[in-house]
Amino acid sequence: MVAMEVHVSVQRGFFDLDERYAALSAAGDPLEKLSALIDFEIFRPALDAALQRSDGSKGGRPPMDAVMMFKTLVLQTLYGLSDAQTEFQILDRRSFGRFLGLDDGDNTPDETTIWRFREALVRANAIEALFARFDTHLKDQGYLAMGGQIVDASIIAAPRQRMTDEERAIVKNGGIPEDRAARDCQDFRVWAGG
Template sequence: MDPHSLFSLNDHLEALSQHGDPLEVLERTVDFEYFRSWLVEGLGYSNGSKGGRPPFDPVAMFKILILQAQHNLSDARTEFMIRDRLSWMRFLGFSLGDRTPDENTIRHFRNRMTETGTLKRVMKAFEWQLHKKGYIPMSGQIVDASLVPAPKQRNTDGEREAIKAGKSADEIWPDEPAKAAQKDTDARWTLKIGGKVRYRPDGTPLPMIALPVFGYKSHISIDRRYGFIRAAAVTSAAHPDGRMLRQVIDRENTGSEVWADSAYRSQSNEAWLADRMLTSRIHRRKPKGKSMPIATARANAAKSSIRARVEHVFAHQKNKFGLFIRTIGVTRAEAKLTLANLAYNFDRLVFHEKRAVTP
């Protein structure tokens, strides 16, 4: 390489740093080397004694998945961006002219992370990293769920009935393997009711608009004080929120209070929380055919001021990450959302660490 070109490259990278490269901040804040032992052990990386082309560094590959989650990129687009952006190459530890992962390598690494359970273990490892930094969950938790859309499926009535009956794609389309491979039988349709409340001229509210959504549902629990995602689960979009309360409660949070919207209120959930000495701060529903009692409305409003913090998490993921499920099946959807949760937690850690050093 021409030495003048090398100096120009270094000058270019220095200029990126001076303008505030966010990936440099992320590199300084998150200890990515901390994950190496989990990645090597979980993925079965060899020591190279058997020869052959050496695999890409597992930490660099994990960073690629985080970048992919932050920018909602396909595998092919991720391959291009690694080669196109100097800031990405520096973050990943590649130099100009180095061999970089192609889309198949990226897809295979992500699938291996999912199949071996390594992705979940890395999520847990980051939880331990947070504990070491002092971000211990001890002030209660907030639970909520959000719909994540996926590409719509066009099926006949008979095919829809077969999907609802729990049949696999191979069972529904046995003679069309190519078609079966493109069919997602785990995602479901549901209605999303919401939006801005509109009023009639006399001041009475108009009915809320119901929009059909096809895809999955991301269930999370965040700690009240720091706002990190501490527990998560993924279901089809049609799965009731309240049934997932027990799966997403963070057992390590030493605070006893649990905030959630009225979809989580049921006798069984209230009894379950009480049995575990957890204090329910779940919203109460309006009595049927009656107006909301003033005391209940005020209590709900007080709970909303705290519960709203979890909405910021979903807004961050959807607005910044452009969250959308492009893969097929709940297992890969779970991998996608787990990476999005990790990426959010990394951003959240950067936020807290910056605030800690700001005078």
């Protein structure tokens, strides 16, 4: 008797991807939180001004969306990734694809595209201002972007400094409140091993 292998093809359901995204959300996807905090469209005018792309009337392959590419640089910065690793992680991680607004089958940025996009912003002297605006927007909402390894990048609530009205007045005039200066000096001594 000859043994036969039977392969059963399982057809994916219409809602399978939605269920995976729901599971990501339930697990606390930090990129979903970041998307809720920042409407990345606020960066489009600055990106368009810096990139000065053609209108496409001469033909050629259209460029990748500038906002999606900026979000790619945000991912790269948050997770400390090289261009090649960024390309891989976008292909590999559903959370990255969802953050970038990419569906299965969409064109994804490769490492050369990522490098060229970043270099275009550097040449236009725009990249520092864009990331400063990104950081300011997060801070204004009470958050800090804590970059790190791929496993632990997260968005956390920023610590709040508590000052009295008197301390605020001293700081506003360029001074340092006495008790705060002593505390900072003590903290430095502890940190420096003194």
